[in-house]
Amino acid sequence: MAANILSYTYEEYIERVRAFHSYAAPGVLIGGFMVDMAYRHLPEKDLYDALCETPKCLPDAVQLLTPCTVGNGWLTVINLGRFALSLYNKSTGKGVRVYIDPSRLDGWPEIKSWFFKSRAKKEQDKKALLDQIGEAAGAFLGLQRVEVAGRFMERHHRGTFAVCPGCAESYPAADGALCLGCQGMDPYVP
């Protein structure tokens, strides 16, 4: 029987992942054990923020299991291409980082081949992979104490707003005479 993920059984967590992420992605399932491990090792159960080092999968594990979401600003997502996340005290930056330790994956062949993409997706045994993630229950994870750099703790207040003479929408006046979209960063075909 698999270990719990915070207050959920592994099976309950899989259902929550399906509902939110649309499918039981191995990365979100492993992410659940990562959040669980980080949470258990937090220096204090105070207010904490979260940081994911990849946009893939991990942000959804954090958003499902903690109060931290992208939209409330308590979760920061950067892309270092590393499968790692941190929970840290909002005021001090001190916290814990959990990562996949490749040197501990040898006992978990399905997880290892998924993680290193060494097998074509259609040759993966999805059920065996999910079972192995539940059995391992994070046995291949590493944990570090970290202190998040100050730039991730600054609260960026938006200052005053203006109406952009280009698009007639509201934007942070500090961005300049036009909003960033009208300055050329618009994500749409003109």
Added chain:
Amino acid sequence: MAANILSYTYEEYIERVRAFHSYAAPGVLIGGFMVDMAYRHLPEKDLYDALCETPKCLPDAVQLLTPCTVGNGWLTVINLGRFALSLYNKSTGKGVRVYIDPSRLDGWPEIKSWFFKSRAKKEQDKKALLDQIGEAAGAFLGLQRVEVAGRFMERHHRGTFAVCPGCAESYPAADGALCLGCQGMDPYVP
């Protein structure tokens, strides 16, 4: 009585926002009407992706009401400082953009003063603001047809992975001899 937000009443949606976002943020509530309007005007009910032009609040409305999340890659968040979102066809990029139209806010003084931050937070009447958002039901929103630029539709496949000689973690080999973290982008105090 307020209009519905997709299949939810306004009151039901407020409860869902509280559970996910931790509090009934006006921006996520308005975001609900924005997603609802975008969804009703989608050219076709095909597979679509989402884009938010601000990380504030809107990503949570999208994640609560659509299958698009940050972690599954169907939601892109950029920061143009504009309170706008788009839903668009995954293959063609064609879709709709919904934004707050400042010229239509005059009938909604609580929303206008919240949006332009023209009143100190402690002087806001939170209940009046939430009621007005429900009454307005998106009456102050604008809608545009858009085509999202190709760079937001490319699927970035990660290629092969390597073990970083710096941190001994796995990273995309295309990033170089070391992972981006060990190249100096590490978010932690050394």
